[in-house]
Amino acid sequence: MPRNLDLASLRSFVTVADVGGVTRAAGYLNLTQSAVSMQIKRLEEALGMSLFLRAARKLALSPEGEQLLSYGRRMLALNDEALSALSNACEGEIRLGVPHDVVYPAIPGILRRMAQCYPRVRINLVSSFTVLMKQEFAKGEFDVIITTEEMPDPAAEVLSSRGLVWVGAPDGNAWQRRPLRLGFKDTCIFRPHAQAALEAAGIAWEMATGGESEQAVEATVAADLAVSMRMVGSIPEGLVPIAADNQLPQVAPMKLALYRANRRSDEALEMLVSELRCGYGA
Numbered sequence: 001m002p003r004n005l006d007l008a009s010l011r012s013f014v015t016v017a018d019v020g021g022v023t024r025a026a027g028y029l030n031l032t033q034s035a036v037s038m039q040i041k042r043l044e045e046a047l048g049m050s051l052f053l054r055a056a057r058k059l060a061l062s063p064e065g066e067q068l069l070s071y072g073r074r075m076l077a078l079n080d081e082a083l084s085a086l087s088n089a090c091e092g093e094i095r096l097g098v099p100h101d102v103v104y105p106a107i108p109g110i111l112r113r114m115a116q117c118y119p120r121v122r123i124n125l126v127s128s129f130t131v132l133m134k135q136e137f138a139k140g141e142f143d144v145i146i147t148t149e150e151m152p153d154p155a156a157e158v159l160s161s162r163g164l165v166w167v168g169a170p171d172g173n174a175w176q177r178r179p180l181r182l183g184f185k186d187t188c189i190f191r192p193h194a195q196a197a198l199e200a201a202g203i204a205w206e207m208a209t210g211g212e213s214e215q216a217v218e219a220t221v222a223a224d225l226a227v228s229m230r231m232v233g234s235i236p237e238g239l240v241p242i243a244a245d246n247q248l249p250q251v252a253p254m255k256l257a258l259y260r261a262n263r264r265s266d267e268a269l270e271m272l273v274s275e276l277r278c279g280y281g282a
Contacts, residue, residue, distance in 0.1 A: 007079055009043040012036045013051060013065075014072045018109070019278060021059055028278040080117045090268040091120035097133040097145035098125065100214060101234045102256065106279030113275065118268040129187045137259055144272060145259045146280060148189060148231065152257035159258055160282040162231045164190060164251045166242040172224035175242050179204035183217045183226035186210060190229045190254070197249040256280045 015025040016036065026033045044051055051065035061069060084090070098107055107125065114123055126133070130147040137145050152158055168174050174181060180198065182205055184191035198205045208226035209217050220226045222238040231254060235241065242248065258276055 003046070005075070006039075006043065006046070007076065009039040009046075010072045011076055012039040013043055014069060014076060016040065016052075016059070017061060017065070017069050024278060024281075027281070028274060030274070077116045081119065084118055084120065090118045090266050092264075093122045093124060094144070094264070094269060094272060095124050095126070095142045096272070097137065097142045098127055099130055099133070099146065099148050100127040101230060101236075102146065102148060102280070103127055104234075106276075110272070110275040110279055114268070114272060117271060121268045123272070129185075130189045131187055134259070137261070140261070140263070142259075143261050143264055143269065144276065146276060147257045147259065148254045149257060150193070150252060150254055152255055153259070156257035156259050157277075159256045159277060159280045161253045161255050162233060163253045164193070164229050165232055165235075166227055166248045167221065167230050167235055167239045168227045168242045169222050169224035169238075170240050172242075174221075174224045175227050175248060179206045180248075181206055181208035181226040183209045183221045183228040185212050185214060185217055187212065190251075193251045194229045197251050201249040203249070 012025065012029060012031070012035075015028055016022055019025050019028060022033050022036050022040075026036045029036065040051065047064075047068075049064045050062050051068060053060045053062050103125075111123060111125065114121065126142070128136075130149050133142065133145045134147060134153075136142055146159075147156070148162075166175065180203055182191070182194065184194070184207070195205065209220050217228060218236050218239065221228045227242065227248075228239070229251065230236070230239070258273070258280075260273060
């Protein structure tokens with residue numbers, strides 16, 4: 001008789017593999033860590049093989065686990081697609097706003113999983129600045145936004161805190177010049193914090209860029225004509241943390257916060273919020 005894989009256990013396995021750990025997977029699945037571990041153990045016993053290399057310091061898939069992962073994703077996607085097709089509960093549009101510098105790496109995977117689970121729900125992603133998105137959110141233009149700010153509003157859900165680092169060109173020396181030339185967009189929320197820190201440290205500065213073109217800022221910094229500031233984990237390609245940043249003043253960490261409107265409440269929105277918590281949580 002053919003055997004059947006347990007989809008609940010398979011979902012736990014795929015989620016652990018995707019997010020890189022049992023703890024984060026448990027939060028995403030709304031289960032306890034022990035429940036997730038038990039489901040994976042049950043799946044391994046049913047298959048008679050180990051799916052993870054537990055001797056490694058970092059959680060890693062075994063060769064058999066890597067093979068199962070591809071099948072598991074397809075099986076779960078087909079399961080979720082079938083359930084969604086047979087239910088008309090979730091459809092329509094969700095408007096999501098995320099600052100451009102924290103879109104990667106979380107958002108592409110979140111959007112892909114949302115599309116698999118709720119193909120009738122359209123998620124319209126807007127990438128903009130925290131200040132502008134909060135203004136539009138107050139006008140009812142967004143259902144959910146992620147922000148980067150030092151002091152989120154009381155209504156916000158703080159997901160995590162990330163440090164800010166000075167960035168420049170690889171092997172660059174723009175950070176040594178005075179006045180220090182800065183590359184920021186006019187509405188970048190990091191800009192006033194960087195300027196205030198420099199003034200408090202007695203370091204003269206001047207702007208090397210203006211306007212709202214992120215490409216112009218990154219090109220100027222990559223050419224070693226200016227320095228800028230980014231969140232840890234969100235440094236654009238072509239820029240690097242300044243190795244001698246101890247000679248530039250530190251700036252307080254910024255918080256990643258979630259704002260959610262009350263106009264919509266359904267399974268799709270709940271899943272999106274859960275995904276955002278997992279993707280941007282500590």
